[in-house]
Amino acid sequence: MLRLAALLTLLAGPASALSCERVTWQETRFSLCRVDPARDDLRLFHSAADGAPLGDFSSIEAETGRNLAFAMNAGMYHDDLRPVGYYLENGEQKMWLVTQAGPGNFGLLPNGVLCIGNAGAQVIETLAFRAKAPDCTYATQSGPMLVIDGELHPRFLPEGTSRLIRNGVGTSADGSEAVFVMSDTPVNFHLFASFFRDYLGLPQALYFDGRISRLYAPSLGRADIGFRMGPMVGVLE
Numbered sequence: 001m002l003r004l005a006a007l008l009t010l011l012a013g014p015a016s017a018l019s020c021e022r023v024t025w026q027e028t029r030f031s032l033c034r035v036d037p038a039r040d041d042l043r044l045f046h047s048a049a050d051g052a053p054l055g056d057f058s059s060i061e062a063e064t065g066r067n068l069a070f071a072m073n074a075g076m077y078h079d080d081l082r083p084v085g086y087y088l089e090n091g092e093q094k095m096w097l098v099t100q101a102g103p104g105n106f107g108l109l110p111n112g113v114l115c116i117g118n119a120g121a122q123v124i125e126t127l128a129f130r131a132k133a134p135d136c137t138y139a140t141q142s143g144p145m146l147v148i149d150g151e152l153h154p155r156f157l158p159e160g161t162s163r164l165i166r167n168g169v170g171t172s173a174d175g176s177e178a179v180f181v182m183s184d185t186p187v188n189f190h191l192f193a194s195f196f197r198d199y200l201g202l203p204q205a206l207y208f209d210g211r212i213s214r215l216y217a218p219s220l221g222r223a224d225i226g227f228r229m230g231p232m233v234g235v236l237e
Contacts, residue, residue: 017040077230111143120175
């Protein structure tokens, strides 16, 4: 029986490393999920097999036939749910890389790309991403960068008055960990970015969005509904 149990464990593959928690820092509440790309089935989701946008978390489960362990919105999008910037899903490019400055948060350079591939998950500044051309299976561009090589985005001010529910992702230097974060109360960019650098100790972090930010984390009792979404990121059970 012991040999059979060991064999079944090997066939099942490594156990999920996903963990979600709520923390309070600087008198502000955050929800976060830590993902190990080597052990967790981390993917980006946008379109169904017929090309139509999925739009919500339940549609991911219906399309894949699998349950989500965690998910959140993962980048800005147009009214028709098309990604604003570079988007790669299961090796298929669906939108090109945008390198020039522009209106809104996306165009507040430097912005960046979340790349998920065999080397793990890495947030990479857009121009560095273009120069390196890393091997990604999934990728989504968003902006602005929150943390670049351990430094906060230069445009962020501690006294910034724009406060929203915000979400984003930070990655470790070796790509072995991605931490997806949502503020549970409105925050400005400076405080949100500081959480990634000073609390989580992550050298790179990327902003996903505000206002429409949504989180699916059953272990936290979260299954947010609301606006239809473009790119989404999640872990399949």
